[in-house]
Amino acid sequence: MLARSDRPADFNLDRDGAELFAQALDEPALVRLEAALAALPIDTPGVRIGEEPLLKPLLEISGPIGAIAATAIGSDARPVRAILFDKTAGRNWALGWHQDRTIVVRERIDAPGFGPWTVKSGLIQVEPPFEILKRMVTVRVHLDQVDASNAPLRIVPGSHRLGRLPEGEVQRVAAISGERLCLAERGDVWLYATSIVHASLPAHPPRRRRVLQVDYSADVAPYPLAWRGL
Numbered sequence: 001m002l003a004r005s006d007r008p009a010d011f012n013l014d015r016d017g018a019e020l021f022a023q024a025l026d027e028p029a030l031v032r033l034e035a036a037l038a039a040l041p042i043d044t045p046g047v048r049i050g051e052e053p054l055l056k057p058l059l060e061i062s063g064p065i066g067a068i069a070a071t072a073i074g075s076d077a078r079p080v081r082a083i084l085f086d087k088t089a090g091r092n093w094a095l096g097w098h099q100d101r102t103i104v105v106r107e108r109i110d111a112p113g114f115g116p117w118t119v120k121s122g123l124i125q126v127e128p129p130f131e132i133l134k135r136m137v138t139v140r141v142h143l144d145q146v147d148a149s150n151a152p153l154r155i156v157p158g159s160h161r162l163g164r165l166p167e168g169e170v171q172r173v174a175a176i177s178g179e180r181l182c183l184a185e186r187g188d189v190w191l192y193a194t195s196i197v198h199a200s201l202p203a204h205p206p207r208r209r210r211v212l213q214v215d216y217s218a219d220v221a222p223y224p225l226a227w228r229g230l
Contacts, residue, residue: 011180013072017160018153018182018192021068025187029064030143033212040084045091048104048121049082051230059214059230065139068191069216072137076218079230080104080136083213087151089206097156097174097199099165100138100215101127104228111225123228130164136194136217142184143210151203153182153190160193170197 013019025033036054040047049055057063059079061070069077081104087093102125108117113129146152156177159165165173174197182190192198194215203209214230221227 011182013191013193016155016157016180017196018155018157018180018190020182020184021189021191023185023187024068024189025064025141027187029058030187033058033141034143037084037212042086045085045087045093047084047086048123049084049230050121050123050228055082055230065141065189065212065214066216068139068189069137069214072191073135073216073218077137077216078218078227079214080217080227081215082230085209085211085213087203087206087209092151092202092206094202095200097170097197099133099159099170099197100194101130101133101164103128103132103215103217103221105221106226106228109224111222114225126225128222130195132217132219132222133195134160134163134193135219136215138192138194138213138215140182140184140190140192141212141214142186142188142190143212144208145186146182146184146209146211148181148183149204150207151200151209152184153192154179154199154201155182155192156197159197160195162197164195165197173197174199 058065060066104123114126118125
């Protein structure tokens with residue numbers, strides 16, 4: 001089925017798995033965010049963020065980004081993983097249909113139901129039981145305009161309610177259920193269920209598209225594991 005670039009107001013978090021918070025960050029907040037991200041590497045498509053002190057006030061629930069996560073999962077929401085995606089003419093990648101399935105923890109401690117383990121950018125990542133992922137939400141903060149040709153997030157509406165899908169099933173669900181495009185202006189924030197099936201195409205024509213993506217959880221990490229946090 002073809003994608004539908006519906007009006008953002010038509011999205012509903014419970015029904016579709018995604019919702020737009022239009023102009024959630026004003027220009028002064030965006031400038032602060034850009035300053036906090038300025039020291040990150042610029043030669044990689046996705047930069048996994050370990051710790052950036054200047055980001056904390058923005059990501060906490062008292063800040064403009066964390067407050068959005070709290071609307072969905074409550075006042076215990078905390079940022080547990082962050083990635084800066086920076087598409088440019090020279091780094092204009094595509095990402096196929098998938099579910100995000102990993103969390104970042106302080107150290108590797110083998111525990112039932114957790115695995116496989118990976119290390120990316122020095123951060124220890126593991127796939128947890130899906131019960132943890134389905135209670136998480138993700139925010140995407142847009143630093144640039146994203147129209148239908150500038151690599152918007154593609155989601156399969158309602159797929160956040162389907163549980164953990166085998167790889168082959170992910171493709172089938174996308175083909176049958178169709179997709180919607182998450183368009184954005186600078187300062188917009190999309191909130192979506194972490195477990196939703198999603199993808200991204202290259203920008204055409206290639207141009208810059210910066211997105212800060214932050215996963216939030218209100219759960220305490222199951223003992224003996226601990227969130228790495230930000």
